[in-house]
Every structure is written in structure tokens, then in C-alpha cells.
Amino acid sequence: MRPAHQGAPGLAHGGVLATALDETLGSLNWLLRTIAVTGRLETDFRRPVPVGSVLHLEAEVTAVAGRKIYSTATGRLGGPEGPVAVRADALFVEVKVDHFIDNGRPEEIRVAMNDPDQIRRARAFEVNP
Numbered sequence: 001m002r003p004a005h006q007g008a009p010g011l012a013h014g015g016v017l018a019t020a021l022d023e024t025l026g027s028l029n030w031l032l033r034t035i036a037v038t039g040r041l042e043t044d045f046r047r048p049v050p051v052g053s054v055l056h057l058e059a060e061v062t063a064v065a066g067r068k069i070y071s072t073a074t075g076r077l078g079g080p081e082g083p084v085a086v087r088a089d090a091l092f093v094e095v096k097v098d099h100f101i102d103n104g105r106p107e108e109i110r111v112a113m114n115d116p117d118q119i120r121r122a123r124a125f126e127v128n129p
């Protein structure tokens with residue numbers, strides 16, 4: 001957590017923590033080779049997260065039912081054995097690429113189409129690093 005992530009003095013902003021959880025959960029869909037968007041994100045804030053601390057995030061898919069992907073994520077302070085600070089349950093809904101073409105701005109769609117590896121680079125991560 002960096003100073004730019006601060007909400008209350010010295011502590012991470014809840015919206016930033018929710019974003020981190022959403023991003024971690026969304027990465028699971030990439031592993032499933034599925035294009036999906038967040039339909040529901042339920043977040044529990046269990047402990048304050050200090051600026052300067054490391055938040056270790058883990059996420060897993062719990063169920064898939066048709067277009068619906070259920071997943072859960074946990075953020076622990078300091079490392080994988082640290083105390084739970086935040087957690088979230090999410091529902092992602094699979095969409096066609098048309099979702100972005102129909103609803104997004106043409107400029108960004110054009111940039112993405114002209115550089116198909118853009119999203120791949122942005123989502124580059126190791127599985128079980």
C-alpha cells in the first residue's frame with residue numbers, strides 16, 4: 001500500500017482495497033479463458049490496512065453455473081500467513097466481446113483492436129507464483 005492509496009490518515013482507502021480484490025478476482029476469469037465482468041462484489045473490511053504494509057491477495061473460483069462465475073478472495077496483512085484484513089465474494093458474468101464494443105468508447109476499442117497484445121500484457125502474471 002502506497003501513500004497514493006491512503007483514505008483515512010495512514011490507512012488504505014476502502015475503494016482501493018475493493019479495487020485490488022476485484023482485480024485479483026477478475027484475473028481468475030483470465031485463467032479460465034473467459035471474458036467476464038463483475039456483476040456483484042461483496043466486501044468485508046476486517047482490519048485496517050496501513051499505508052506501507054504489504055497486502056497478500058489470494059482468490060479462487062468456487063462455482064461456475066452457465067455464464068455465472070462465483071469466486072472469493074482474501075487479503076492478508078504482511079504475507080500468506082498474516083491476519084485477514086479484507087475479503088470479498090464475487091459474481092462475474094461471462095460476456096461476448098460485443099459488450100465492450102457496444103458499451104465502450106470507440107477510441108479505446110480501436111486502440112485495443114490495433115494492439116491485440118495490450119490486454120495480454122496488462123494481465124501478464126504467473127499462476128501460483
Ligand SMILES: CCCCCCCCCCCC(=O)SCCNC(=O)CCNC(=O)[C@H](O)C(C)(C)COP(=O)(O)OP(=O)(O)OC[C@H]1O[C@@H](n2cnc3c(N)ncnc32)[C@H](O)[C@@H]1OP(=O)(O)O
Pocket residue numbers: 022026035036037038039040066067068091093095097100112119
Ligand atoms: C477484448 C477483451 C476484453 C477483456 C476485458 C477483460 C475484462 C476485465 C473486467 C474487469 C472487471 C471490471 O471492472 S468489470 C466493470 C464493472 N462491471 C460492469 O460494468 C458490469 C455492468 N453490468 C452489466 O453489464 C450487466 O448487468 C451484466 C453483463 C453483468 C449482466 O447482464 P446480462 O448479460 O443482460 O445478463 P443477465 O441476464 O442480467 O444476468 C445473467 C445472470 O447473472 C445474474 N446476475 C447478474 N447480475 C447479478 C447480480 N448483481 N447479483 C446476482 N445475480 C446477478 C442474473 O440473475 C442471471 O442469472 P440467471 O438468470 O442466468 O440464473
